[in-house]
Amino acid sequence: MKLSKFKQSENILFILFLLPAFFFIVIAQFYPLLYSFYISFTKWSLIKWKPIALVGLSNYQRVLQDSLFKHAFKISLIFACITTPVELVIGFLLAYMITGERKIYKITRTILVIPMTIAPVAVGTIWRMLLNTRAGLINYLLQKIGINGPNWLATPSTAFFSILIVDIWEWTPFAMIIFVAALSSIPVDLFSAAQIDGASRWQILRYITLPLIAPITVLIVLFRFIDSILVIDIIYTTTYGGPGFSTNVITFHIYKQALKYFNITYAAAASWILQIFCLLVAIVLLMCSGKLQEKI
Template identity: 45%
Template sequence: MSLSAASGSTKSQSDWHRRHDLPWLLLFVVPAFIIVVAVQFYPLVYSAFLSLQDWVLTESQTPKGFVGLENFVKELGDSTFQRSVRNSVLITGGALALQMTLGICLAYLTMGASWRMRAVRTLLILPMVIAPVAAGTLWRILLNSRAGLVNHLLSLLGIKGPEWLAHPDWAIVSVILLDTWQWTPFVLLVVGAAIASIPDDLLEAAAIDGASRWKTFLYVELPLLMPLLLLTLVFRMLESLLSLDSIYSLTFGGPGYSTYTLTYYIYTLGLRSFNFGAAAASSWIFMVFASLSIGLVFWYQRRDW
């Protein structure tokens, strides 16, 4: 981060800065500041307050009173909550493993500045720009067990496709597939940019030393890419955990509760059952985990690699 505040600024300049510039600069920040406080920080504090209250909108128009940590205790013991956590871990874990592997491979395979590679890259990033709700409906059409394209293609290979969206386990796989289809391009892009920035002479030196391509990757490139790969992993982990849209339109949480993720669970608990207290409490349990991950990203980004 470049902070050239002191460089070249004489005393009179900084005096000018204080008297003439600073009021304007402060004024510039005010609108953004007000919106962020009103739309982000106030609701955040409000939700912390709600998490300690007993309030179900369908039973009462106002909070029924302070209940301490009762909401948290109830939620942690709730079987749907636990199931949602398990689903989130499975979905995000599976999707991350797939998209990191695929993304890194594709980043290597699409290296280069030829028009052909550029065209391939442009094409491959398209899933990422599609609205997640639309991607969900798209895969809902594709994965239809009887008349869907996926099972038809599988049958051409002599495989009998599963009941993708109707079977609890396959529904989880479906969500993983969708997340992988949509977000592998992200890994491809980030890793591709990183590979391009590795100095050529490093690779040439390795080649001259007689290292095979695979060994060069393992001992020269991978260590250089590692920090960025971890960063990408945490990025994708958070985004995948927080996504609601695609599950909403692909499985609607079903069948039953089998694809309820933590985000989906909190959303329905709060905005469909209107159990504000319980929803706020579970969202704060989620928040603790997310904050730790965000802290990790922050710490990583500020280190000089």
């Protein structure tokens, strides 16, 4: 009985310690989320300060009919569809080459992970300086070998290419480090048995390694695809959505609508459309990961 009372008091104390964090999460996360959902169905302006009026789905209709929203969503999809597979392939190749207990592998992994540890805003600022047309290091090095470097951030095609490179440089280490963990978890006995049976390195990779890490691969795709869709840091610090609308991704479009044009209800509706899209992508990919896990 005494032990039971002690356990009860311990549980109560545990709950009391958790309450501040719980209330903080509710206030900082759920309340803004629910409030944004509410105002997405209203007509309200930060400038005119008129009473809030419910307008139903008109904000969502306005967003879906907006050509700028469609363009921004298209840019984000293209961005994510390029960066995700490139980061996945390069990350796997790097992981495949440096997985092991050798000291040189550990040092290499530590060095390659550095870009991921830098704040995205700092990454964007660094690359903006590197890509500077007149004083940037990249154009300086190109000039040294007789090549006139382009205006990286001043023309639509090169600006979009530049932000692709920045994102790939920063987040390929994420895929690499997850693949290293996945490859390290595969029992060595499987490889030894396959080699005894005469399997080549390519056959081991194709029929043992890739199938075993397939569920993890899907999860990497999930994290990187959604994160690429939601990218804003490097856009804000490098191109600011330009030139024109060539790098005006969906998150930056929503940001400008909310904080530059004070179109709060539009931004709220657009945010929820984006959130629902990301949720659907997550559900599909998690189902794929679950099915692959069952086959192993």
